[in-house]
Each structure stands twice: as C-alpha cells, then as structure tokens.
Amino acid sequence: MSSSSKLHAAISFLFLLLFGAPSLAQSEREIAQGYMDGQMIIRLDDEVVARHEQRRLLEAEGFRVLHAYPMIGAFFVAFDPSVPVPAMLRRYARRPEVLWVESNALGRRDQLLPNDSGFANCYALHNTGQTVNGDPGTADADMDCPEAWSLITDASAVRIAVVDSGCRITHTDLMANIWTNPGEIAGNGVDDDGNGLIDDLHGWDFLGDDGSPDDFDGHGTNVTGCIAMRGNNGSGGTGVCWQAQVMVIKDGDAIPQVALSAMGIEYAAMNGAVACNFSTGYGSGSYPVLQQAVNVAESLGMIICVAAGNSSQNLDLVADAPATYANGNLLVVAASNNDDGLTSFSNYGATTVDVAAAGDDVYTTSRFSNTAYAYVAGTSFSAPLATGCVGLMRAYNTGAGHLAVINAIISTADQKPAFSGKTVSNGRINLFAALIALGSGSGGSGPPAPDPMTFAVAPVLVTASTAAMMATTATPGPVEYKFDLVTSSGSGGTSSGWQTSSSYQDALLSPDAGFEWTVRARNASDLSETLPSAPAGVWTPAATPGLVSITNITNGGFEVVTIGSSGNPISTDYSLRVGNLYVGPGGQVQVAEYFQDRNLWDGVVVKGLEPYTAYIIRARARNALGILSAIGPAIVTTTSLLGPAAAGEVGIASGAPEQLFSINGSTGGVARLVFASAGAPFSFEVDQPSTMAQPANFAVIAWWGVPNQVWEFDIPPYLGHGRLVFTPCDANPGLPAFNVVSTFGSACGELLQASSLTPWTAINSGIPYPLPDITFQAIVEESPGVYAAGNAIIFRYQ
Secondary structure, three states: OOHHHHHHHHHHHHHHHHHOOOOOOOOHHHHHHOEEEEEEEEEEOOOOOOHHHHHHHHHHOOOEEEEEOOOOOOEEEEOOOOOOHHHHHHHHHOOOOEEEEEEEEEOEEOOEOOOOOOOOOOOOOOOOOOEEOOEEOOOOOOOOHHHHHOOOOEOOOOEEEEEEOOOOOOOOOOHHHEOOOOOOOOOOOOOOOOOOOOOOOOEEEOOOOEOOOOOOOOHHHHHHHHHHOOOOOOOOOOOOOOEOOEEEEEOEOOOEEHHHHHHHHHHHHHOOEEEEEEOEEOOOOOOHHHHHHHHHHHHOOOEEEEEOOOOOOEOOOOOOOOOOOOOOOEEEEEEEOOOOOEOOOOOEOOOOOOEEEEOOOEEEEOOOOOOOEEEEEOHHHHHHHHHHHHHHHHHHOOOOOHHHHHHHHHHOOEEOHHHOOOOOOOEEOOHHHHHHHHOOOOOOOOOOEOOOOOEEEEEEEEEOOEEEEEEOOOEOOOEEEEEEEEEEOOOOOOOOOOEOOOEEEEOOOOOOOEEEEEEEEEEOOOOOEOOOOOOEEEEOOOOOOOOEEEEOOOOOOEEEEEEOOOOOOOOOEEEEEEOOEEEOHHHEEEOOOOEEEHHHHOOOEEEOOOOOOEEEEEEEEEOOOOOEOOOOOOEEEEOOOOOOOEOOOOOOOOOOOOEEEEOOOOOOOOEOOOEOOOOOOEEEOOOOOOOOOOOOOEEEEOOOOOOOOOOOOOOOHHHOOOEEEEOOEOOOOOOOOOEEEOOOOOOOOOOEEHHHOOOOEEEEOOOOOOOOOEEEOEEEEEEOOEEEEOOOOEEEEO
16 A cells, blocks of 8 residues: 555544444435445454443444443444445454444334224224224124223333334324333433433434434334323223323334344333334344344343234244244234234244234324324234233233233133134233233232342443443332442442332443442332342443653654543553554554553654554553553554654765765765754755865755665655755855755745656855855655655765
C-alpha cells in the first residue's frame, strides 16, 4: 500500500468510527437478501475477554456498538456497509474470542390482509353460531370466555408484552390497558429506573431507539386488540383481558429485524412481563441472539406465545425460528376458524405446535383512527388470543410457574378432529377449563418465596461504571424488590428503593473501587419482606486514561510527553497502543501489551514505526488488581516521510572541478554527519577556495533526501501530491549573502507545486572574500498542513 493510501485508509477508518450512522430501515435490496447491510450481532467469550472490556475491544476493531444486550451478553454492531456481511461473519467466526456471530436477519409478520371493517361479535371468545363477516359459525367453537370471566376479567396485576410493529396507544379501546412504567417520570429526559433507556414510559421502540413505539404498519395494533380491547365499556370489541397492562415493544415496522426482536424479548423479561406475544417467524436459521433471548425469558419464567405461521407447512419437518425452538416457555399456536376447523393457511405440527386458537375473521382494533376496527386473519392473531389467556391465568394464580400454565392450556384444550395429529394438544384453547385446572393459588400474606432471596444474575459490569443485576422471581405476586448497596470502597453507588422490576442497574460507580449489593423482596399487599440475599458485587476498573500527548515526530516514531492519568492512584499502570501494536521497554513497538507507571512513560522515545504512516495512539490503565480500564481517547499522528534534518559546517578542500561535498553522506567529497530534529533549519559556512588566483563558483544544489538513498534524485512519483522548497534565509543580514538564482522562487518560505520543480543552484561568483553564514531548510508538505524537513544537501565546487 502506498503512503497516501495508508493515510486515506486511516482517515476513512476514523470517519466511520466517529461519524458512521447506520440506518435501521430496510432497503429493497436488503429485503431481497434477507439481512441488513453493515450490521451483525456478536457474542464474545467472557473467559477470554472480560465483560466490561468487550465493548471497548469491539470499538477498537472499528465497530460502532448500537446495542449491548444486558443478559444475553451479545453486542449489536455496525460496520462499513460496503464490506459484505458474509465476509465479516466468516472473518469473526474464526476468532478465538468469539462464541458466535450472526447477521441481522429480517423476519416476517404472518398476517393475511383484513377482509372488512365494522362491528361484529368476537366468535373466538363466545361463539353462538353467529355469522361473522358473512360466514356462519358453529356454536361453542370458542374459548369459553364468558365462563372464564366469571372467575376473572382483570389481568392488570401482571404485565403482558407485545413485541411487534408498535401500537396506536391512543385508541379508545386500548389506552386504558397500556402499561405505564412506574419507575419513569414522563417527559423529563432522565433514565429514572436505571435500565439504560430514557423515558420508556409505555415500552420502547428499538427501531427508532426512543420511547414512542408508534405503529405505522398496523400489525401491532391488531395484535394488541386481541389481547386487551377494554371489556364492558359499552363500545367496540372485547379482548381476552378486560383490564390489562400491555407493554408495547417495537422491533420493526412491516419487517422485523432479529437483532431488535431479541432486544424486545429481553426488555420484556427484564421488566417483569409474565407473558409475551411474538407473532413473527424467522425461518430455518439458528439465530443465536434470538435463541439466547428466549433462554433469558425462560430463566425468568416469561411465557412467549408464538404464531405457528401461515405457510400450510408441518413444522415437525420444516424449522421456523422461534416456533420450533425446544424451550419450555414457548406456546406455539395454530389458527382455527369459527367452525373449529384448522384454517387452510395455518402451519401445524404434532410435536412442535401446541394448540389452536381463532385466526380467521378475528375482530380487533385498527391503527387507522382512535375508533377504528378491522377483521384480520392469520396465526399472528391466534397467538395474541393465547397470550391474553396466559395473562389472565397468571393474574388468577400469580404463584404458578410457566410450565404449570402451559401444561394447563395444553391438557384442557377442546379436542376436535381438525386438530388431531396436527397439534400437541389435538385441540383448541378452552380458557375456562385451563383456569379451573390451574387453580387460583393460596393468595395468603407473609413474605414471598424464595426466602431468603438470591440473585438470578449476580452483579456484573455492563460499562466501566455501571453494574447490572437481577433477582430470582419471588412468588406469589404481586411482589416488589429492593437492591441494597451494603459495601462500597468508592463513591457513586446507590440502593434501588422498592420497585416492581426484578432487575436493577447502578450507575456512576467510581473507578478502581469495590461495591456489593444484596436483594430482598416483599409482598406488595402486607409488605412482609424476605431475608436479604447473600452479598455479591463487582470491582470497577481504573479510570480510563486521557489523551496521550506527544512531541518530536520523526519518520520512525515520536516522543511521549505524558499520558492523562484521570485522577487514578499512583499504583495504576498504563499501556500505550500505537495502531495495532504496543510500546514495549525502551520504546520499541511490539505485539504484546506492556504496562508501566505513568511517570516512566514521560520522555520515552517510541521507535520502529513506518515512515509517512498515520497511527492512532491510545492508552489504557490497569489497577493494582489487574483489572483493565476502557481504552482511552485517540489521537492521530502521521510520521514524517524524511529522516532528521542535517546540520554542520563543511569546509572546501582543494581538488579538481566538480568535486562533491555533502552534509549527509552523499557520494563524493568530505562527509560531515551532524543530526538535528526533523523540521529544524541548519546553517553552514563555505570557506574560500585554496587557490585564490582562480575565480570560483560555489553551488548549492537541491537533493531529495530519501533515507538510505544517495546522489541526486527527482521527486518520487508517489509523492507528486506534495510540495517542496529549499528556503534560502540569510542567517546574518549584516554580511553579504549568496546571489540566489532558483526556479523555486526567491521568497523565503515560498512553496511551489512539485510538478514545476527543477534543480536549482545558489551561486557565489566572487573571490577572494569568504562566504558568509547562510541557512537552508528543505520543507515537504506531505499532506495539507503536515510538513517535514529534508535530510541532505549537496555542495558542488568548480
């Protein structure tokens, strides 16, 4: 690579790192290929790279981190979209510190277009054989909801999540049933609940990265209505849950993205949702980030109701993530019609699809106005009917685990011929029977179980100054949790206060300090508390060092002035990274990272760099426990093209005409080698000739000083973009000076384009007087505003 190419590459890298802003919207080409350009999800091995160091490692590789999954442990990253995603996946899959890596795949919403709009009975909930959208039904082909409502109509004691295209939360039949985050203060621009998201009042839009998950597609509003159209309010339709808390989470518009879907599922689980609707399929890939999100949800007991899909396929034979994952918290739902038949479009599977629910001519809310409704069809709407059932069941028995709830649904389904051999249950959901089978639980007062509490996720650093943790689920609910900071050797840590979320992040922890927390739970009704958990904690890394200041840049290195210490104690060591290398003992660059006291870095001369190359220089700190800080801010410097400027006195010896003399060791004559700093001018005196009777001319001829070269050279072609001047500057104006004749221009410091350069000569045509001091400096403008000095002058005497 040429020097100019190296510099361009370095500048391009910095531009991408600092200013890259990848789009989360899909282009037509991306939709066709099935994944987003310039994006991937990567999971590093915690045993190879410490968790708190992973983000900085990825940023050092040139990635922009778009999202860090708190529990999954992966990172959603962006890179130059001109680099093919498959090539990046192959490159990083081979890295020893990488557990897995995948593209940001695009999924599908399995929705059939609405048939019509208008009011009709919701046969899925109560079927008397009425005609729905022109189609007569069969009596009792429903979920026996009126019977179930005699036991419970209100699911607002629990949280239900919808991961979809957003929702029109202002719809008159939905707005009272939308979750409001109790830990957030609306509109104050502050992350009040410490979960890393500002003003996530009703959920989160992971596509727009804000707290307004508006629905521009309609699918999410349709889904939400199936679960929670307000019941018994005298207008519109009725959802399975008359009252509810629906958490609105957006993972895309019409086309979801796997990175965002995983974020949504993880967010729902971490914010205490007991049921989550996911009417999306991603096909036959493995999708590690989605699998890990489902695993996180399972560890926290959240049931995910998944649409089976609309391809008329047997999922026992054809994989479709996440419907065909083996997790025990998934309830996969096929679509039935108002005659208790399996719809022609529904997927099925005797071992993979659990149960059926209505999915044809389903009446629900529409996004088109605050009072709009529509008929929709697809397994996308069978799944939320099941989600509503799960929500009511978990509100009815808050102590029931996810396996007990799913087993109750499967074991009590109304078995019908159409579903025999097509689902695990051979039937369609019967909510009333499922509630009876599950039972209402003990209710009771006193401290919740388990007692004492334990950490589901022990405190772990998610940034250098933020610790995240999660409690095990306490039952029966409703339950509140409190995370107490019990030990601290630094500042910034706080206790949480009582909260409904079982997760907590403590931010602004001071560097190089230890922090320990315990967690306890209490019954929200009588405030009976559990015993606190055993303490668990973290030790924060040293503070990230500040900028590295340098001086005396040469063609092979530079001198370190100091490293910003950021207030770290004197026991802190620092390493110095230059490009992809580290500075070792004596200043020589090496592959291995080397640490030493900051004061020992002051004055170190770095050696072994390439000439005319851009280098990114950063430092990081290591505390006395060996914990590494994040990598510090970068400065960029470009080494000089030329070597050090020469300086010294040269005397003329007798000899034949055209005898040559040089300051820096060119061919012929007397060589005097005296070095000065790069860029510094030098002075010399030329003595009068030994033979005074003959006139003599002294010529100073420009020579392009490429290191390790000799004689006189033209400017190399690859430096044609630069500028060069020999600057004749009178060192002693009181003495006569050379009569300068030069094609470079006569003004001191004048720069001419390289393409116009020809050799030039400064001539003294008179004797017998000695020539005076004169100062010369060769200047190269290697790039705009970056100058270096030449390293050789040739004197010709004749």
